[in-house]
Amino acid sequence: MESLPSLTVTQRDQILVEQQVFNIYKAFYDMPPSSQSFMLELQRENHVEYLTNGLKQLGPSFCVLDANRPWICYWILHSIALLDEFVDPELEDNTIDFLSRCQDPNGGYGGGPGQMPHLATTYAAVNSLVTLGGDKAFSSINREKVYTFLRQMKDPSGAFRMHDAGEIDVRACYTAISVASLLNILDDDLVQNVGNFILSCQTYEGGISGEPGSEAHGGYTFCGLATMILINEVYRLDLSSLIDWVVFRQGVEGGFQGRTNKLVDGCYSFWQGGVFALLKRLHSTKGEKSIPLGDGEDSGTESLQTTVSSDAKGEEGLKDDLSQGGSHSEQGDQHDTSCQVNVDNIDHSSSKRHAKVEPLFNSLALQQYILLCSQEPDGGLRDKPGKSRDHYHTCYCLSGLSVCQHSWSEDDDSPPFPGAVLGTYSNLLEPIHPLYNVVLDRYQEAHEFFTRS
Numbered sequence: 291m292e293s294l295p296s297l298t299v300t301q302r303d304q305i306l307v308e309q310q311v312f313n314i315y316k317a318f319y320d321m322p323p324s325s326q327s328f329m330l331e332l333q334r335e336n337h338v339e340y341l342t343n344g345l346k347q348l349g350p351s352f353c354v355l356d357a358n359r360p361w362i363c364y365w366i367l368h369s370i371a372l373l374d375e376f377v378d379p380e381l382e383d384n385t386i387d388f389l390s391r392c393q394d395p396n397g398g399y400g401g402g403p404g405q406m407p408h409l410a411t412t413y414a415a416v417n418s419l420v421t422l423g424g425d426k427a428f429s430s431i432n433r434e435k436v437y438t439f440l441r442q443m444k445d446p447s448g449a450f451r452m453h454d455a456g457e458i459d460v461r462a463c464y465t466a467i468s469v470a471s472l473l474n475i476l477d478d479d480l481v482q483n484v485g486n487f488i489l490s491c492q493t494y495e496g497g498i499s500g501e502p503g504s505e506a507h508g509g510y511t512f513c514g515l516a517t518m519i520l521i522n523e524v525y526r527l528d529l530s531s532l533i534d535w536v537v538f539r540q541g542v543e544g545g546f547q548g549r550t551n552k553l554v555d556g557c558y559s560f561w562q563g564g565v566f567a568l569l570k571r572l573h574s575t576k577g578e579k580s581i582p583l584g585d586g587e588d589s590g591t592e593s594l595q596t597t598v599s600s601d602a603k604g605e606e607g608l609k610d611d612l613s614q615g616g617s618h619s620e621q622g623d624q625h626d627t628s629c630q631v632n633v634d635n636i637d638h639s640s641s642k643r644h645a646k647v648e649p650l651f652n653s654l655a656l657q658q659y660i661l662l663c664s665q666e667p668d669g670g671l672r673d674k675p676g677k678s679r680d681h682y683h684t685c686y687c688l689s690g691l692s693v694c695q696h697s698w699s700e701d702d703d704s705p706p707f708p709g710a711v712l713g714t715y716s717n718l719l720e721p722i723h724p725l726y727n728v729v730l731d732r733y734q735e736a737h738e739f740f741t742r743s
Contacts, residue, residue, distance in 0.1 A: 300551055303553060304553060307543065307553050307554060307674060307675075308542065308543065310674075310675040310676060311543040311544075311554070311659070311663055311674075311675060312543075314662050314663055314675060315658070315662065318662055327713070327714065329661070329662060330658075330661050330662070330712060330713030330714070330717070331661075331713055331714055331716075331717065332661065332665070332691075332713070332716070332717040332719075333665065333667055333668075333669065334373055334716075336666075336667065336668055336669035337369070337373060337669050337670065337671075337684065337688075338370060338373055338375050338669075339669055340668070340669030340670045340679070340684070341366045341369050341370050341669075341670075341681070341684065342366075342370070342377065342381075344362070344366050344681055345362075345363070345366045345367070345377065345381060345385070346381065348362070356401065356402055357400075357401030357402060357405060357408075357411075358401055358411070358414075359388075359392070359401055359402045359411075360389060360392055360399055360401065360411045360414040360415040360418060361401075361410070361411065361414040361682075362681055363385055363388070363389065363414065363415070363418040364414040364415075364417045364418045364421070364685070365681040365682050365684065365685035366681055366684075366685075367385070367418050367421045367422060368417065368418075368421050368685050368689070368727065368728065368729070369681070369684050369685045369688050371421050371720060371728075371729040371732060372688045372689065372692055372719045372720050372722070372729060373688070373719065373720075374719075374720050377422075382422055382427075383426075385418070385422065386419065386422065386426055386427050386430055388403075389415050389418060389419060389430065390430050391403040392405070392411070392415060393415070393430075393431075393432065393435075394406075394407040394435075394439070395435075396435060396438065396439065397432065397434075397435030397436050397437070397438045397439030397440075397442075398412045398435075398436060398439035398440075398443075399411050399412040399414075399415035399416075406453055406454065407439055407453065407454075408452055408453040408456075409440075409443055409450060409451075409452050409453065409461075409462050409465040409466055409469075410452060410461065410465055412436065412439070412465065412469055413464075413465035413468060413469055416431060416436075416469050416472060416473065417472075417726065417727070417728055419431060420472060420726075420728050420732055420733065420736040421728055421729065421732050423732050423735050423736070425739070428736060428739045428740070428743075431473065433473050433474075433475055433740075436469065436473060436475065437470070437473075437475045440466050440469065440470055440475075440480060441479065441480070442454070443462065443466060444466075444479075444480065445458055447483065447487060448482055448483020448484050448485075448486055448487050449462065449463055449483075449484065449487035450462035450463050450465075450466040450484075452465075457501075458487075458501065459500040459501050459510075460487075460488060460491050460498060460499070460500050460501070460510045460513045460514045460517070461500065461509070461510065461513050463484050463487060463488060463513070463514075463517050464512075464513035464514070464516055464517045465513075466480065467480065467481070467484065467517050467520050467521060468516070468517075468520065468725070468726055471520050471725075471726075472726055472733075472736060472737075472740070473740055474737075474740040474741055476520070481521045484517065484521055485518060485521055485523035485526055488514045488517055488518055488523075488527075489526055489527065490502045491504075491510070491514060492514070492527060492528060492531075492532070493505065493506040495531070495535045495550065496528065496530075496531030496532045496533070496534050496535030496536075497510075497511040497532065497535040497536065498510045498511040498513070498514035498515070498532070505549055505550075506535060506549065506550070507548055507549050508536075508539060508546065508547075508548040508549065508558045508561040508562045508565075509548065509558075509561045511532065511535070511536065511561075511562075511565060512560075512561045512562070512564050512565055512568075514527075515527070515532065515565055515568055515569075516564075516568060516724075516725050519568060519572075519725060520725060524572065529569075532565075533569065533650065536562055536565050536566070537650055537651060539558070539562050540562070540651050540652060540655070540656070541554050543659055543663070544652065544655035544656055544658050544659035544663075545558065545559060545656060545659035545660070545663070545664075545674075546558035546559060546561075546562035546563065546656070548561065548562070553674065554659070554674055555673045555674060556659070556660060556663070556664035556671060556672060556673050556674065556683050556686070556687040556690070557673065557682065557683050557686040557687065557690075558686075558690075559656055559659075559660055559664075559686060559687050559689070559690020559691065559693070559694075560686040560687075560689035560690040560693065560727065561686065562651075563651065563656060563690040563693040563694065564689070564690070564693055564724050564727065566649060566650055566651055566693070566697065567693045567696075567697065567722075567724035568724050568725065569650070570649075570697070571724065648698070649694075649697040649698065651697075653693075653694040653695075653697045653698070653710065654694075654712050656690065656694050657691060657694045657695070657711075657712035657713075658712060660687050660690060660691050660694075661691075661712065661713060661717075663675050664683065664687045665687075666679045670683075670684050671683050671684045671687035671688065672687075688719060689722060689727055691717075691719055692719040692720065692721060692722050693722070693724065694710075694712075695710055695711050695717070695718055695719060696710075696721045697710070698710040699721075702721055702730055705718070706718065
């Protein structure tokens with residue numbers, strides 16, 4: 291008998307991850323209901339303790355992140371805000387003072403005091419200060435100098451460089467445009483030809499790459515889509531193929547992968563999940579636009595109804611899905627992408643109006659992955675089973691969890707219905723503004739401040 295061909299490293303790694311994840315799920319569904327309830331509980335107090343301790347003091351091993359200190363502030367502060375908690379006044383003042391020392395005299399924020407200003411750490415610093423809120427935090431940002439820095443990073447092609455003589459990519463475009471939008475300093479000079487660069491990065495798969503000719507990637511797809519919305523050029527993208535690409539990034543584990551044939555990773559709960567939150571907020575002053583998914587001739591809602599029913603049936607539905615088997619090696623391609631959804635253009639200055647469409651991803655399955663596979667009971671969240679917790683994954687797993695919980699809400703004034711929140715309703719996190727990934731009420735406070743000042 292002819293032997294089966296040997297597995298590739300990618301296939302072996304995928305099978306190993308699936309086995310780890312489905313062992314966790316099987317153990318969970320074999321537990322009594324009281325134990326299941328505990329396993330699905332978001333360990334708020336432990337997460338807040340882990341995060342607060344990180345903001346106060348980090349160990350020597352973190353020296354490798356010395357150029358990322360504003361990012362650490364953002365990951366921690368945003369996570370705390372999602373949990374509807376606040377840092378104490380002394381720690382808040384210390385954070386504002388530290389970020390002020392990261393602000394370059396000529397504009398922008400570096401990775402630490404005295405370091406070169408960089409678009410990524412400028413984004414992180416501004417988001418941190420917006421999350422802290424209050425006049426002291428907002429007033430510490432020298433908007434005039436930030437604008438000067440953004441103009442200096444603008445390349446003749448229309449795109450942006452991450453730093454002086456640095457790389458040009460979609461991430462640079464997003465961080466620059468996001469900062470300018472948040473601070474109310476966005477103008478035509480900054481926007482000019484950015485859309486052309488983003489458009490050149492949309493790949494044959496439908497997702498967006500970091501630069502022309504590279505591979506479609508979840509982080510860059512979020513950044514590219516958000517940028518195009520912020521500059522009001524979103525309909526230049528091929529949204530049909532973009533949606534096709536992103537829906538197939540949710541795997542049998544329930545979580546998202548960042549690229550085709552890559553492993554599931556908890557951080558893509560936001561980078562991919564956030565794409566759906568952006569699409570939900572697409573509103574048009576000219577009426578609805580129909581975006582076909584796939585090449586089917588029918589308007590067919592079968593695929594959409596399948597997604598809806600699998601979400602609506604809750605924890606029992608998840609158990610049924612698991613009992614039917616979930617391995618890539620056991621299942622064929624069961625997706626039908628021949629449906630249509632109606633979405634409109636976005637008004638990014640207001641996040642209250644949502645398109646009336648159901649989530650295009652299985653939000654309960656993603657919540658299950660986050661709570662059972664990414665959550666560390668002692669605090670913090672991680673990439674996947676077998677990995678260690680860290681502040682980055684804590685931030686983006688919680689951001690993705692918030693997106694899931696609020697994905698069925700008709701507007702931001704309406705709390706999610708209980709069936710949209712996996713586990714106890716006390717798991718509910720604060721809603722975010724998906725264009726910036728800051729908690730919605732913190733965004734609104736900053737928007738009011740920078741609009742009047």
